[in-house]
Amino acid sequence: MRVSVTKRSLIPLAAAIMATAVAGCGSQISDPAAANSTTSGASSCVDTSGSSVKVGFINSLSGTMAISENTVFDSLSLAAEEINASGGVMGKQLQVISEDGASEPTKFAERAGKLIQQDCTAAVFGGWTSSSRKAMLPVFEANDALLFYPVQYEGLEASKNIFYTGATTNQQIIPALDYLAEQGTKSIFLVGSDYVFPRTANKIIQAYAAAHGMEVLGEEYAPLGSTEFSTIVNKVRDSKADAVFNTLNGDSNVAFFRQYKSVGLTAESMPVVSVSIAEEEVPGVGLENVEGQLTAWDYYQTIDTPANKKFVAAFKTKFGAERVTSDPMEAAYTSLYLWKAMVEKAGSFDVDKVQAAADGVTFDAPEGTVTVSGENNHITKTPRIGKINSEGLIETVWSSPQAVEPDPFLASYEWAKELAK
Amino acid sequence: MELLIGQMFAGLSLGSVLLLAALGLSLTFGQMGVINMAHGELMMAGAYTAFVVQRSISDAGVSLLVSIPVGFLVGGLLGLVLEGLLLRRMYHRPLDTLLVTFGVALILQQAARDIFGAPSVDVRAPAWLQGNMELLGAPIPLTRLFILLLSLVCLAGLVLILRATPLGRRIRAVVLNRDLAETSGISSRRTDQLTFFIGSGLAGVAGVAVTLIGSTGPYLGTNYIVDAFLVVVAGGLGQIKGAVIAAFALGVLQSVFEFSTTASIGKVLILVLVVVFLQLRPQGIFSLKTRSLA
Known part of the structure; x- marks a missing residue:
């Protein structure tokens, strides 16, 4: 009796599992392909004609990494707010589009594709785990778009489509x-x-x-x-x-x-x-x-520089006195300002112009002055x-x-x- | 020598953690046949109970002692609600129970995240449990010793209930033959509820205990659920003594494997060992001879 019940109920379950697996594979394969087809020569769809420009934030707002990545999202939001309050980037207000990577690398790749192709964002900020970065890398390269990645990582990577604002080894x-x-x-x-x-x-x-x-x-x-x-x-x-x-x-x-x-x-x-x-x-x-x-x-919250005092005070005012600031948060905050400086140096939101202008761009970050190296798209940092x-x-x-x-x-x-x- | 004693104790201690996590499960899964994937989340509820109690009673020692019965109640009541709302509708449908309780586990995790936030919270260990005592030069952590004792107390309590109380007699009767038990005037419905209450309550106590060694976060339960099932299955369904032997055997073996290889390989070896063991003895260490037809 029991056996037959189990067997019968197993069949739809197995079918469901297989269906999910197939669907998962499908989306994984079709994604880069779709990405590829739109790239060659096709100029990006970024719209800079109005008074605002879109930027994308991609962080895990749910799942196991949400604990860490929410804090990065908060400091990115703070940076965007500050930039908008002081006149935006080249006179254009930043319009933030936020996507949830849900702690899954495949989700990161899929959402990054959406931010680039559907939302037409000028640059994307976020990612935390190396696996999420590795999953997004082909999407950004195929679409020739920009990702700013704010977390210390294991090194041995330098994509021209990623700016690494966390520490390398x-x-x-x-x-x-x-x-x-x-x-x-x-x-x-x-x-x-x-x-x-x-x-x-x-x-x-x-x-x-x-x-x-x-x-x-x-x-x-x-x-x-x-x-x-x-x-x-x-x-x-x-x-x-x-x-x-x-x-x-x-x-x-x-x-x-x-x-x-x-x-x-x-x-x-x-x-x-x-x-x-x-x-x-x-x-x-x-x-x-x-x-x-x-x-x-x-970076530590206790660093005694005027830029850091301002950052910490602004953060606590916006998110509460009990909140603390940490290295990845600071690197994320800095990344938005670095992109602003690159765009202003290039005088354009175009990806290739921003890339060409990146070398030597500096920002007085809370951790001290940081400079972008055009050679590997990382930045100088003070350990x-x-x-x-x-x-x-x-x-x-x-x-x-x-x-x-x-x-x-x-x-x-x-x-x-x-x-x- | 010092290292040997340290490792021996590490094995016993790991065994006691496994036993605490599996004891409740050996009741709900072993005796009642309910595959409760949310058992780990009931532990998580117990762990957060310890956190909440500590917020209102600042003395870590008192709050720990208060948390243990309160954790039992919280785990038990959650279990009762789960049983009353969902599980009783699907006895004899083990696969549905598995899926439903897995869903409940996800809901409870998200609830914990919404209430307490995603970062793990800190439950302080009382001063009298910090540090260690020396045994022939090897440091024996007091928190571990406490958990070992707690698991033995829980075990003794459970055995006492099953052996010496009318409730225990009814539980055993229902397990052996539900229909016959009902015919002789036992309310199997009520017995199921009480069994599930005790089993879930033990998960709550286990949750309070593990706050002493690890982190207290929404995913706490997922660390223990697989090991707990492993213990119950290897020990033999419905066999408390099997669970005890399996828990300590797995604990000691894991420490030995981990010491001679690495933590990851040690875990693999344990799983291989259990699989091989179940091939040779599918019914586990002990098997329950029932008169039921299922």
Whole structure:
């Protein structure tokens, strides 16, 4: 009896699953093709004749990445509002069209296509995960459109259709290692989530360590979202390393730091340098678990520059005094202003003219003055090591003496020759 | 030696977390045959209960102790609503239950996001649970010890209810033969409700407990649901003692595998092991001999 019921109800279910799968494949295949057909020679449909110009924001407003990407959306909105209040871009008001990437790379690709072809936006801002960027890249290249991507990432990429305003590896990971070496760190332990960014980052760290006489005592990966760190923490503790380099992502940090602390490891006995914990994440991880630990970014809310004070004050006025600002938010805010500066330098909204004008464009960003490199479409940034203080904010304890040129392929580092291949 | 003891304890501790997550499920899935994909979300509700209680009682120690019974109630009541509104209409239709409860899980996740926001919230551990005690040089985290004890208390409570109370007798009777139980005057409807209440309540308690080790966010449940089903299936449906053995065996084995390989490979090995085991023994460690016809 039971068997027959199960069998019968299985059939429509299986059919439904197959139908979804087929539909999914279909849209995936047809997308780039459709994109391709409209490209060659066909000039973009961007309308600059009126008193406004459209720009697109693409962020995950739902799904697992919404936690992070909503904050980027907020700071992009702030930048757009400020630009409009001060007269717009070349006298045209920005009209923002926002799309939800829903934490799914295929959705990002599809929505980006819509923003370019249907909405005719002059430029698109957003994306967070590397997989979302990789999914959007062919769409922007095929349509010859512009994406501004605001998050630190694993490097080894330079598309002429993407401007990268977050740090590449030589503006975050390598400076962090330089700092550790300067502090006399002889041995490190690597802990990361099991996906592309930590694996790439750790390859770079291994090469750096080998070239600089630093010993890597272990390299452990936890599945994304894992909350079980007893074994990893035991290994870390047993290794007696001088420091831990942490590339864990998201909520795993909470479990890691709690369990790290519960076996008696502290910021004094074995400091942890994290590259994915910013001001926004501290309350979720629990301040008592991370106070005194180190982070590597290019921007902190506590940076003492007039541009940053203005940014933080404007952000808090718009979104509430309890909100904090973080590195990706600042990079997103900066990206809109950089695009404005590029357009004004080019005197046109045309993609090729903007691209040609990009090299050398600067902006007094909250993190300090940033300059666009036309060579790889990244920007100069000032790496900073921070320490999480008792209020959950991050104080700069070390900063690079000058802004660091972006080098996404690590071409200028002798020891990294093998990696770029 | 120090590492060995640390690892042994890590295994036991992981086992106790698995047991807590699976105990309620072994009632609702094992005894009643309801595939409740929202079991993890009932845990999530328990975890947020701990957060809410801590907001009104600032002393982390008191709030933890208050959260445990309140978490039980919240999980249990949510379970009752779920059972009363949806599940009772689809007993004997396991596939529909699976889809419906999966939908309920998504609704509960979104509800948590709307109420508490997408970022995970911080539930502080009480001062007396921070730090560790030394056992032959190995640090034994106190939070882990607490969870181990809590899981044993829950287990003892559940066994006591099933063995020694009239309710337990009725639950066992309904599991063995629903029709015969009804003929002898037991309201199977009422028994189902109470069983589901207790099972869901245990999920709530598990949720309170895991706030001590991990993050408290809308997706908390998804971390545990697969492991919980694994424990119940490997242990044998309807067998509390099977679930206990399976939970600790999986916990210890996972720690051993993870230690000798990596976390990801360890997880793979566990899944392979369970699949192979179920090929050899599809009924799980223990099997329930029922007189029902289903």
